[in-house]
Amino acid sequence: MPSSSPLSVQPPPQNDQHHLQTVLDSARPFLRGxxxxxxxxxxxxxxxxxxxxxxxxxxxxxxxxxxxxxxxxxxxxxxxxxxxxxxxxxxxxxxxxxxxxxxxxxxxxxxxxxxxxxxxxxxxxxxxxxVPRQSLIHDDLLFHYSETELLEHLKFSEISVRNAKERGVFDGEEGWRKKLNCVLPSDGVVVKHIKNGEDVKVSRRLVAVFLMMTMADFSDQIFGFQDALFENYNGRLEFKGNNVAGGLWPGDGKPGLWMNSISRMGALYSLIVREEEIFVEERKRACGDHDHDHDHDQRDDEDLELVIPPVFENCTKILDAGDQIVARDLYWEAVCDVSKRGLERTEELLLRCVEKNPFVGEPHVVLGQVYLGKMMFEEAEREAEKGLRLILEWGSPWDKRMSWEGWVAWARVLVMKAKEKSWPQTAWGILNLGLVK
The missing domain is CATH 1.10.472 (Cyclin A; domain 1)
Incomplete structure (x- = not known):
């Protein structure tokens, strides 16, 4: 068994163009089936x-x-x-x-x-x-942290990992580590099987993997319908409401208010990864290169890799619940009332939207089209590329009225036309768009 466990390694900084091409190359097999x-x-x-x-x-x-x-x-x-x-x-x-x-x-x-x-x-x-995933992920973990606490612990944990790797300092009494080990001990947790009530042991790494999977799961499926159903009016996705009569599927198609919740999941996931990094470094220094010396100390599921999702700036940021709502409503007003508002007002709404929520791509893509209509090609290219990169990184759409593939294709059209410095001036010209290179 190796002396260190599979953990995420942050990629080196890349220029935006190279990174965009890299994520597009990764997505292309899915786009082409x-x-x-x-x-x-x-x-x-x-x-x-x-x-x-x-x-x-x-x-x-x-x-x-x-x-x-x-x-x-x-x-x-x-x-x-x-x-x-x-x-x-x-x-x-x-x-x-x-x-x-x-x-x-x-x-x-x-x-x-x-x-x-x-x-x-x-x-x-x-x-x-x-496993009882709702209680495991939310009640037993996520709801034990405030947003302020998560952000503070992200800051302190980054310092702790650096101290461990550079100086060999391992302080298990640090506040963020004590809190994490309180809610999620290093040897995992025991939960009740949802059907037979028997004890089920879940390792810490497995909890982390299920946390990441829940982020992916929610990002793909939640939109305005669930907000109406659970009365998620504060945007924190606490599942406290029960609006069966008013939760009519599919609803109005608005983007859902799930991003605050999974940004908190991402922050908590990062804390787990960092604690595991410290554990691995401490064990490596204690045991050196002699794997057999620490075989007795192996923990469950150490072969599970903990990779960091690229969303929310590699799971280091939390989107405020209120900002999430404001941004969603600004976007909705911009895309649904453009004929009444005009391009200037639409641009203003979208700029305010991306300021409040910089973590989703669709507002940038729409803003790119606004700039193309105004023949502002450099601005259009910048926004369309930013939106394309974010949509590719998510792997799912935020505005679920259109598919992920559709958003990727449209964003690529906008990038291409911005680079060509051309944009149709007729309705038939818009309909003629489609080819991407």
Whole structure:
């Protein structure tokens, strides 16, 4: 067993153009439906899911099959390891604490699924389906931290990791570490199986993986419909409401108010990763290169990689709940009332929107089109590229009235036209757009 555990390593700084090309290259197989180049088994796995009816099952933003494939795509673009991505592809296939979607019988179908995805991925899938995820992620973890506390702990934890790696300083009494070990001990937690009530041991790394998977899961499926259903008017996604009569699907299509919640999940995930980095460094210094000396000290699931999603500036920022609401409403006013407001007012609304919420791409893309209409080509290129990069990094759309693929294609059209310094001046010219290079 290696002397250090798989952990995320932050990529070196890249210029914007190079980074944009890199994320586009990663996304292109998904855009072209070239699933075999992503994983040679992927086409057959999707076919199996389709054959057992996943495409017939309703899911919040379409079909269950669409959601499973989308979740896989997000995790793959976030560089998660294969077993985690495959867990995303089958993540509710036995049903779970959120949804009734048992397309495989957990009492008879586990061997079938294991033969499809491998035992490591099937174990993750099964655990994901039997743990009480709402209480584990929200009640037992997320709701124990205020936003101020999370931000302070992110700052202190960065210093702690640097001190550990550069100076060999390991202070387990630091406030942020004591708090984290209080809510999520280093040896994991025990939860109750949602169906039979038996104890289920969940390692810390597995909790972290499920936290990241929940970020991907929520980003793909939550839009305004759920806000109405749970009366999420403060934007904190606390699931306190119960507006069954008013939560009419699909609602008005507004972007959902989920970003504050998963930005907090991302911050908490970063704290777990940093604590694990310190643990690995401390053990490495104590044991040197002699792996056998610390075999007895191995913890569960150390082969699970903890990669940092690229969203919210690599999970180091939290979007204020109020800013999230203001930004969403500014965007909605801009895109829905442009004929009444005019381009100048629309530009103003979108600029205020991206100031309040700089973490989503669609407002930048729309702003890019506004600038193209005003023949402001440099500004259009800047905004369209920024929007394209963000949408590619998310792997899912924020404005779910259009697909992720549609937003990527449109943003690329805008970038191309901005570089060409041309934009149609007729309605037929707009309809003629489509080719991207």
């Amino acid at each position: 070239d699933l075999e180049s992503i994983d040679e088994k992927l086409p057959s796995l999707v076919a199996v899911l389709r054959s057992v009816g996943a495409g017939e099952c309703w899911h919040k933003h379409g079909s269950f099959l669409d959601h499973l494939v989308d979740t896989y795509r997000i995790l793959k673009l976030w560089k998660a390891q294969d077993s985690v991505c495959l867990c995303g592809l089958f993540h509710s296939a036995y049903s779970n604490s959120y949804v009734n979607l048992a397309i495989f019988d957990p009492s008879t179908g586990r061997d079938v699924v294991a033969k499809l995805v491998g035992e490591a991925a099937e174990r993750l899938i099964h655990l994901f389906c039997v």
